Amino acid sequence: MVTPPFLVSAPGKVILFGEHAAVYGKPAIAAAISLRSYLLTTKHEPEFSELVTLEFPDIKFQYSWKIHSLPWDVVPKGSIDTVRPPSELNTTLVEALEHALVDVHIPLQRSAALAFLYLYICLCSPDMPGMTFSVRSTLPIGAGLGSSASVSVCLAAALCLVSGEVSPPEKKGDDDSDFNAANYAGIELIDAWAFLGERCIHGNPSGIDNAVASHGGAVMFQRMTKGNPNVRESMRSFPPLKLLLIDSRQPRRTAVQVANVATLLQNYPLVTEPILNGIHALTDEAYKLLQTPKENCDDAWEERLRELVRVNHGLLVALGVSHPKLEAIRMAADELEIGETKLTGAGGGGCAITLVKRGVDIDESRICGLIERLEGHGFEVFETSLGGVGAGCLLPTKSEAAEWEEWEEKLFSLHHLLGLGDREDIQKTVGVGSIDGWAFW
Ligand SMILES: Nc1ncnc2c1ncn2[C@@H]1O[C@H](COP(=O)(O)OP(=O)(O)OP(=O)(O)O)[C@@H](O)[C@H]1O
Ligand SMILES: C[C@@](O)(CCO)CC(=O)[O-]
Numbered sequence: 001m002v003t004p005p006f007l008v009s010a011p012g013k014v015i016l017f018g019e020h021a022a023v024y025g026k027p028a029i030a031a032a033i034s035l036r037s038y039l040l041t042t043k044h045e046p047e048f049s050e051l052v053t054l055e056f057p058d059i060k061f062q063y064s065w066k067i068h069s070l071p072w073d074v075v076p077k078g079s080i081d082t083v084r085p086p087s088e089l090n091t092t093l094v095e096a097l098e099h100a101l102v103d104v105h106i107p108l109q110r111s112a113a114l115a116f117l118y119l120y121i122c123l124c125s126p127d128m129p130g131m132t133f134s135v136r137s138t139l140p141i142g143a144g145l146g147s148s149a150s151v152s153v154c155l156a157a158a159l160c161l162v163s164g165e166v167s168p169p170e171k172k173g174d175d176d177s178d179f180n181a182a183n184y185a186g187i188e189l190i191d192a193w194a195f196l197g198e199r200c201i202h203g204n205p206s207g208i209d210n211a212v213a214s215h216g217g218a219v220m221f222q223r224m225t226k227g228n229p230n231v232r233e234s235m236r237s238f239p240p241l242k243l244l245l246i247d248s249r250q251p252r253r254t255a256v257q258v259a260n261v262a263t264l265l266q267n268y269p270l271v272t273e274p275i276l277n278g279i280h281a282l283t284d285e286a287y288k289l290l291q292t293p294k295e296n297c298d299d300a301w302e303e304r305l306r307e308l309v310r311v312n313h314g315l316l317v318a319l320g321v322s323h324p325k326l327e328a329i330r331m332a333a334d335e336l337e338i339g340e341t342k343l344t345g346a347g348g349g350g351c352a353i354t355l356v357k358r359g360v361d362i363d364e365s366r367i368c369g370l371i372e373r374l375e376g377h378g379f380e381v382f383e384t385s386l387g388g389v390g391a392g393c394l395l396p397t398k399s400e401a402a403e404w405e406e407w408e409e410k411l412f413s414l415h416h417l418l419g420l421g422d423r424e425d426i427q428k429t430v431g432v433g434s435i436d437g438w439a440f441w
């Protein structure tokens with residue numbers, strides 16, 4: 001059992017191929033990005049020990065519940081398998097939590113708070129001390145970069161740590177590829193609980209986003225079908241790709257986009273199924289291409305990959321999940337002949353990626369021209385790298401326990417920062433890659 005204060009963090013992701021089809025058991029390819037969410041867990045002062053507090057400053061939400069007023073009796077201790085959580089939500093618990101959420105009307109706040117309460121009731125117990133869980137993200141929210149999954153993974157990781165279901169990650173050796181069985185078991189469990197958090201936020205997730213946010217790297221993922229388990233294949237020799245990541249800043253919710261595709265499939269199965277099968281075949285092609293040894297990734301290879309990006313976008317347009325702003329981004333990149341562009345994530349707004357041409361026929365000034373043009377239209381261009389680390393934890397080791405007070409003081413000032421700082425402040429002060437001490441499962 002880990003005693004607060006401590007921080008956990010998990011990355012966002014980019015889906016390169018296969019979104020939406022992933023929901024129907026088709027393969028998809030995604031990679032973790034360097035933009036991440038952070039969750040600080042602190043213990044309440046004794047006078048507030050009967051409260052549990054949730055703070056989501058990014059979505060202007062803060063709420064405290066009396067711990068004993070929550071519906072603990074719906075899932076009595078021992079009635080839930082915390083080691084192998086089910087993949088379906090317990091609808092009785094979801095209904096019982098309505099009461100705790102009666103004052104929360106805004107859907108984006110309500111779904112995130114439901115994810116927290118659901119995991120809190122399943123993993124914790126009413127005799128635990130009062131705590132505050134504060135989440136900040138350097139990811140744009142609801143923009144296709146897996147913000148919901150990175151928050152779900154942070155919530156699952158923090159709650160698994162305070163309940164003792166999972167131990168903090170053991171530091172790996174110098175070779176980051178070293179396999180550590182305890183870390184692996186820990187992150188598998190966090191991933192499984194985060195999937196239920198995703199279910200609370202968007203109803204019918206495939207599980208690809210929480211898989212990438214937990215494990216990091218680049219993966220080919222296929223949701224379980226007819227009792228077969230999920231496939232999650234790590235793509236270790238992922239070739240370096242030059243990508244632009246552009247946020248249309250058009251808000252949308254994944255839950256709505258996924259439901260729209262479900263309606264299309266229901267209304268026009270003979271039309272929609274072939275589109276999903278087309279995405280499946282295209283992702284298989286992309287998978288083969290992305291397995292090509294680096295030395296064979298020549299111009300023709302790049303051209304084929306870009307072609308697949310273009311076709312994937314076209315099929316997503318046919319599913320009805322593009323948006324005029326995403327089309328404006330694609331057209332700007334097409335006009336300047338920078339590369340091929342597709343929406344990424346659930347679409348309907350949010351982000352697009354442009355797979356940039358390399359080689360002699362494209363110079364940096366053309367790319368700068370595109371960025372300027374996009375920013376001029378109010379779009380935001382992100383720089384990020386693909387295939388980064390998965391979920392991690394920052395807490396003092398036993399040998400540092402003497403510095404505990406100093407640590408606690410630092411985290412309390414961090415608490416303030418998590419409430420007020422901007423993305424750059426957060427990344428600089430606690431960010432993975434900016435400060436030492438982070439360990440990853
Ligand atoms: N920083 C955050 N703080 C609190 N809640 C968040 C935060 N980031 C995301 N969420 C929750 O996740 C929801 C957005 O998730 P949604 O699945 O719609 O988009 P996304 O995950 O960013 O994109 P995609 O699913 O396409 O990758 C928000 O409405 C909110 O409920
Ligand atoms: C649209 C979708 O395919 C990707 C969202 O990032 C939904 C999912 O797979 O859960």
Ligand SMILES: [Mg+2]
Nearest residue numbers: 146148149254
């Ligand atoms: Mg999401």
